[in-house]
Amino acid sequence: MARLKRVRKLMLSHNQLTCATLAPVAAIEALEMLRVAQNRLEAFPEALLKHKRLAWVALGANPMAEEALERHLAGGFQSLDFKEVKLGEKLGSGAGATVYQGDWHGRTVAVKIWEAETFSDGTALSEWAANRVASVPGHPALVEVLGTFEEPRGMILELLPKAQAAAAPPSFATVTRDALPQHGGKGTCYTPSAARQIAVRVSGAAEYLHRKGLMHGDIYLHNTLVILTDSTSSPSADGLGAGAGGLADARLSDFGACAAVDAAELRRLEVRSFGWLLQDLLECHVPPGTEEERRTIELLKVWRERCGAEDPEQLPSFQEIHDARSMRQELGGLGSTGRPTRRPGCPVVLPSVSSASAVQGPLWKSLADDLCLPEKPSGLLLLRRRLQVFACHDPLLSLLAKGGDL
Numbered sequence: 171m172a173r174l175k176r177v178r179k180l181m182l183s184h185n186q187l188t189c190a191t192l193a194p195v196a197a198i199e200a201l202e203m204l205r206v207a208q209n210r211l212e213a214f215p216e217a218l219l220k221h222k223r224l225a226w227v228a229l230g231a232n233p234m235a236e237e238a239l240e241r242h243l244a245g246g247f248q249s250l251d252f253k254e255v256k257l258g259e260k261l262g263s264g265a266g267a268t269v270y271q272g273d274w275h276g277r278t279v280a281v282k283i284w285e286a287e288t289f290s291d292g293t294a295l296s297e298w299a300a301n302r303v304a305s306v307p308g309h310p311a312l313v314e315v316l317g318t319f320e321e322p323r324g325m326i327l328e329l330l331p332k333a334q335a336a337a338a339p340p341s342f343a344t345v346t347r348d349a350l351p352q353h354g355g356k357g358t359c360y361t362p363s364a365a366r367q368i369a370v371r372v373s374g375a376a377e378y379l380h381r382k383g384l385m386h387g388d389i390y391l392h393n394t395l396v397i398l399t400d401s402t403s404s405p406s407a408d409g410l411g412a413g414a415g416g417l418a419d420a421r422l423s424d425f426g427a428c429a430a431v432d433a434a435e436l437r438r439l440e441v442r443s444f445g446w447l448l449q450d451l452l453e454c455h456v457p458p459g460t461e462e463e464r465r466t467i468e469l470l471k472v473w474r475e476r477c478g479a480e481d482p483e484q485l486p487s488f489q490e491i492h493d494a495r496s497m498r499q500e501l502g503g504l505g506s507t508g509r510p511t512r513r514p515g516c517p518v519v520l521p522s523v524s525s526a527s528a529v530q531g532p533l534w535k536s537l538a539d540d541l542c543l544p545e546k547p548s549g550l551l552l553l554r555r556r557l558q559v560f561a562c563h564d565p566l567l568s569l570l571a572k573g574g575d576l
Contacts, residue, residue: 171194171195171197171198174197174198175197175198175199175200176200177198177200177201178200178201178202178203178345178346179201179202179203179345179346180195180198180201180203180204180205181205181290182195182204182205182206182209183205183206183207183208183209183228183288183290183291183292184207184208184209184288185206185209186209186210187206187209187210187211188209188210188211188212189211189212189213189214189215190215192206192209192211192215192218193215193216193217193218195215195218196215196217196218196220196221199222199223200223201221201223201224202223202224202225202226202346202442203225203226203227203346204218204224204226204227204228205228205290205291205427206227206228206229206232207228207229207230207231207232207290207291207292207293207296207427207429208230208231208232208288208292208293209229209232210232210233211229211232211233211234211235212232212233212234213234214229214234214433214436219433219435219436219439219482220482221439221482222480222481223442223480224439224442225346225439225440225442225443225445225446226346226387226388226389226427226440226443227385227387227427227436227439227440228291228292228387228388228426228427228429229387229429229431230291230292230293230296230297230300230387230427230428230429231292231293231295231296231429232429234431234432235296235429235430235431236296236430238383238430238431238432239296239299239300239303239429239430241430242303242382242383242384242430243299243302243303247302247306247318249317249318249319249320250317250318250319250326251319252319252321252322252324254274254275255272255273255274255279255281255319255326256272256273256274257270257271257272257281258270258271258272258273259271261280265289265290265291265426266284266285266286266287266288266289266294267282267283267284267285267286267294268282268283268285269281269282269283270283271329272326274316274317274326278329279316279326279327279328279329280326280327280328280329280330281324281325281326281327282324282325282327283322283323283324284297284298284322284323284324289426291387291388291426291427292387292426292427292428292429294323295323296428296429297425297426297428298318298323298324298325300384300425300428300429300430301315301318301325301425301428302315302318302325303382303383303384303430304378304379304382304384304425304428305318309374309375309378309379310374311371311372311374311375311378311420311421311422312375312378312421312422312423313327313328313330313395313421313423314327314328315327316328330395330397330419330421331397332397332398333395333396333397333419333421334395334396334397334398335357335391335392335393335394335395335396336357336358336368336391336392336394336395336396336420337349337350337355337357337358337390337391337392337394337450337454338350338355338356338357338392339355339390339392340392341353341354341355346446347446347450348390348391348392348450350450350453350454351454352453352454357391357454358396358398358454359454359455359456360417360451360454360455360456361416361417361455361456361463362455362456362458362463362464362466362467362470363416363417363463363466364416364417365451365452365455365466365467365470366466366469366470367417367420368391368394368396368417368420368451369447369448369451369470369473370492371394371420371421371422372389372394372420372422372444372447373444373488373491373492374492375421375422376389376422376440376444376488376492377487377488377489377491377492379428380437380440380487380488380489381489383430383431383432384428384429384430384431385428385429385430385431385436385437385440386422386425386427386428386440387426387427387428387429387440388424388426388427388428388443389422389440389443389444389447390443390446390447391447391450391451393422393423393424394420394421394422394423394447395419395420395421395423396417396419396420396421397417397418397419397420398416398417398418399416399417399418435482438482438485438487439482439485440488441477441485441486441487441488441491442477442478442479442485444477444488444491445473445474445476445477445478446478448470448473448474448477449474449478451470452467452470452471452474455467473486473491477491
């Protein structure tokens with residue numbers, strides 16, 4: 171292994187590796203991405219848990235992941251009948267699966283069907299099962315899984331018109347990094363506000379997955395779907411792809427490398443991949459034009475540094491990153507944003523959300539902005555419905571979802 175110290179990406183899926191035979195890989199100092207799906211791993215090597223750079227790990231379909239996944243599926247999930255779906259035009263394909271536009275009980279949806287059982291990041295079964303676990307109750311920053319079917323293996327997803335990848339995938343030149351416009355890749359140069367919204371959305375989705383015992387395995391801008399505001403979709407004059415990207419929505423997608431992982435210390439390594447996503451956002455944003463935008467960029471720099479810690483014990487958790495007292499509230503503490511700061515023991519009174527007029531105040535608009543909801547009463551009213559998804563996990567959000575005062 172001493173001769174491989176500069177290797178950043180190692181593809182070892184679909185072999186017979188055990189914990190003992192994989193352990194020497196920890197000697198590769200530059201290693202950032204490790205694909206070891208469908209091997210014989212009963213556990214993850216302790217030495218790799220302490221690696222200084224490892225960020226992307228795919229290990230689905232190993233005994234350690236399958237056992238955990240089976241426990242998550244034990245509660246029982248009802249499968250749909252594929253006959254309920256009418257397939258339409260082909261939308262795209264890759265990694266052994268094809269996505270079609272479809273009709274499901276009168277609703278226009280996306281339908282993903284797997285044709286191959288194995289691919290570099292894992293297996294069709296492990297990806298299908300991980301999506302099934304993540305779909306209950308679901309998260310507003312993930313593409314909604316409406317149902318799954320077993321024959322053929324596939325699932326029904328919400329269709330997101332005008333959605334596009336937030337960046338181009340890695341090239342031979344960038345290896346593990348997304349190919350940004352300055353690297354020759356297609357993409358968007360985002361406003362500081364849009365960059366922060368993407369960071370908040372992705373960290374929230376990742377926190378939800380970790381809380382469900384899942385590790386995404388492939389957190390990237392190219393695996394984040396974004397819908398840009400209409401005014402920013404034209405090519406920019408400087409040749410950096412689309413113009414200054416304002417954001418209407420952002421969703422973390424692609425569960426091809428997802429796995430059920432019990433070990434919190436292994437899931438924690440994934441925070442480094444979010445750090446690289448922040449780095450990409452910092453390298454591809456339009457110059458800040460206001461003091462608030464400058465402070466936003468400084469905040470993203472702070473989190474990028476924390477998410478790149480070489481000592482795994484110094485890495486923050488996604489819960490810490492996404493918590494309202496962390497990324498969002500530190501932004502308020504850096505400058506005047508019009509958002510109240512909630513300190514322990516100091517209650518904040520929020521308006522009721524029982525009517526459209528009650529959700530048009532600045533605080534509710536601020537919360538809706540963080541969730542990328544439309545800036546109109548109908549969009550703000552969606553906030554209550556989306557908060558209900560999390561009500562069972564947070565008493566604060568439970569009161570918000572019911573329209574109460576805090």
